[in-house]
Amino acid sequence: MSTFPLKPDAERVRSNIESLAAFVDESKPGWTRRPFTGWYQQGRDWLREEMAACGLDVSIDAASNLIGRIAGSEPGLPPIMIGSHTDTVTGGGRYDGIIGVIAGIEIARRLRETGTVLRHPLEIVDFTAEEPSEFGISTIGSRGMVNNLSAEMMDRQDLTGLLLKDGIRMAGGRPELIAGEARNKGDVSLYLELHIEQGPVLEQTGNKLGVVTGIVGIHRYRVTVEGKPNHAGTTPMNMRFDALTGASQMVLELESICRETYAEQVVGTIGKLHVEPNGANVIPGRTVFELEVRSLDADILEGIMRRFQESVHRIAGERKLQAHVDCLSKSEAIRVADDVQQTIRAACRETAPSFDLPSGAGHDANQLARIAPVGMIFVPSRDGRSHCPEEWTEYEDVALGVEAVARALLLFDQK
């Protein structure tokens, strides 16, 4: 069988992933490289050198995304973009995001080593802060690239008082130019992302590659519950205004709403909960929790949030608490276009057994889909685990994913 000219150097891919994964906050569990931190910047500095070493023209756009670009033979064509992210959740794994950026660099290198010139310009992108940040917003860089960061979002502060717009500036962006520099429909021919599945389907079905058919929309909210702090020993149970038991009832209410059956799969999670004053012998006076609900169907998401907000106010009334619900961010669910799926399926067929599946994780592709066709390829996650130190993908599978992206790139480049 003739060898594929852009076949990746699997050992170089492994070594690059391990090099980039090493930039972590050692004081935290697993692999932690939160955006706008020194570890994140060190990883990006390393990435910048790698991009330059494989002949990419490197720049940072107004939204602070790191972009490496190679010209095509037809400069008038809008670029094909391959990207992902290099930030992690706290206590995350070493593959979520970075394999998509390293894949792009390896493909750029193979193009250079084989003297292959694409028709389209090619851009390899490390999108800033894809994971939910302390500003309550995820996919910050890709939102910025498509001008989907509101002024209210830009003025949000994290726990240290840093404004999002100053964080973007720290990462090399120029917030005041985001709107003017934004990519619009027609500015990108196609966005392609390699990502770990972060779920069990490929492993359970014995497939090496996933052809992503759609990506869930994610609605994120913050709920603040105000009660009355008081002495835990002297306040009778029927005289309490306990902000934590109230919040706990709301948390369980979200779980039971999301456990009902809908036309599309629904998941709802409360991953962050803050208690004040957080003392063992003080009745909590205030709690703040963040929730997210995900589904491929936008109407189901809206309906669930309406029901949940009614429950919050009912529970607060019954317990004589104050509660308010703030929307932090919404990303739209997307369907991958049939022709994009077919091209990716053709590329996978030449590479390894593949399986069609939707993504329960959100991605930068959710934002790029606002201006361009998008496609994603998954590689298996052992035991379906992700966003934890146990996150693991076999390097042979990563190399197959890189090869499938490279094959898809050549097919898309001929269109």
Ligand code: HGY
């Ligand atoms: O949370 C997600 O879906 C993705 O991993 N950022």
Ligand code: MN
């Ligand atoms: Mn993630």
Ligand code: MN
């Ligand atoms: Mn990711």
Ligand code: MN
């Ligand atoms: Mn992603």
